[in-house]
Amino acid sequence: MSELKIAIQKNGRLSENSKKLLEECGIKFSNGISVLKTTARNFPVELLFLRDDDIPQYVEQQVADIGILGENVVFEKNKDVTVIEQLGFAQCRLSLAIPKEDKYEGLGYFMNKKIATSYPHILNSFLKKNKIIAEIEEISGSVEIAPGIGLANAVCDIVSSGSTLLTNGLHEVETILKSQAVIIGNKNLGPEKQEILNRLLFRIRAVKNAKENKYILLNTPESAITKICNILPGMKSPTIVPLVEKGWVSLHSVVKEDEFWERIDQLKAAGAEGILVIPIEKMIL
Numbered sequence: 561m562s563e564l565k566i567a568i569q570k571n572g573r574l575s576e577n578s579k580k581l582l583e584e585c586g587i588k589f590s591n592g593i594s595v596l597k598t599t600a601r602n603f604p605v606e607l608l609f610l611r612d613d614d615i616p617q618y619v620e621q622q623v624a625d626i627g628i629l630g631e632n633v634v635f636e637k638n639k640d641v642t643v644i645e646q647l648g649f650a651q652c653r654l655s656l657a658i659p660k661e662d663k664y665e666g667l668g669y670f671m672n673k674k675i676a677t678s679y680p681h682i683l684n685s686f687l688k689k690n691k692i693i694a695e696i697e698e699i700s701g702s703v704e705i706a707p708g709i710g711l712a713n714a715v716c717d718i719v720s721s722g723s724t725l726l727t728n729g730l731h732e733v734e735t736i737l738k739s740q741a742v743i744i745g746n747k748n749l750g751p752e753k754q755e756i757l758n759r760l761l762f763r764i765r766a767v768k769n770a771k772e773n774k775y776i777l778l779n780t781p782e783s784a785i786t787k788i789c790n791i792l793p794g795m796k797s798p799t800i801v802p803l804v805e806k807g808w809v810s811l812h813s814v815v816k817e818d819e820f821w822e823r824i825d826q827l828k829a830a831g832a833e834g835i836l837v838i839p840i841e842k843m844i845l
């Protein structure tokens with residue numbers, strides 16, 4: 561039986577979280593000595609550790625069947641692959657940054673300047689769209705030092721925490737695009753590989769849903785149940801368990817992580833007490 565070949569970043573911002581995601585899906589990898597390839601012990605997949613910049617091409621050529629990488633690289637490389645799923649981690653943006661002592665009054669700043677970047681295609685179309693004529697200096701790494709060593713006037717690079725810009729005396733002035741980790745896939749996966757991919761996606765979605773939701777338990781007087789159910793739509797319908805104290809129940813449901821604080825305030829106002837919020841490990845809808 562053939563295995564699904566998954567390309568992930570060898571070293572960098574995405575590597576740890578990519579491995580972690582697969583582990584959270586219950587996939588166990590033998591710690592072989594080879595640093596380029598490893599096979600799972602309990603699921604038909606093989607991991608290939610590659611430079612993220614090469615992943616789109618390898619997926620297009622089916623050296624790998626799918627790949628986990630940043631949307632930034634997917635857009636830049638513009639290969640013939642399918643974006644299968646957004647993963648919600650490795651959020652960052654591609655931005656223009658200039659020396660911090662320079663005043664910035666708009667895109668006109670870049671007119672006839674030299675911009676260092678590893679994203680020449682994205683930058684070129686951004687400049688074109690905004691009718692800015694500037695020179696693009698393509699470099700493959702350590703872009704942030706370019707202004708400091710006199711190679712360029714500005715940079716166009718990935719910003720995540722912003723600390724790289726800060727330590728290099730640069731400040732961010734324009735965001736060109738926002739990015740997160742995604743799964744891309746070859747367009748011609750055979751039925752067998754597609755089947756493995758579907759099983760993997762089922763698990764990935766369960767892990768993602770679990771992270772986006774919390775399990776919530778609270779005590780409420782029976783008279784407030786309807787009101788509280790309206791605040792907490794839950795998965796289907798909340799569970800109600802009677803308390804020893806007459807007229808009171810314990811209500812269990814699920815709440816979205818990003819709506820969490822807002823809901824808590826509403827719940828308290830509706831009469832809920834003893835609210836517990838618990839992380840969910842896996843969530844299958």
Ligand code: PRP
Binds near residue numbers: 722
């Ligand atoms: C980007 C960028 C910076 C760093 C910014 O590299 O080139 O080095 O991340 O992060 P910070 O704002 O948190 O300091 P990336 O992870 O895309 O790696 P790569 O270009 O080497 O593939």
Ligand code: ZN
Binds near residue numbers: 612613
């Ligand atoms: Zn890279």
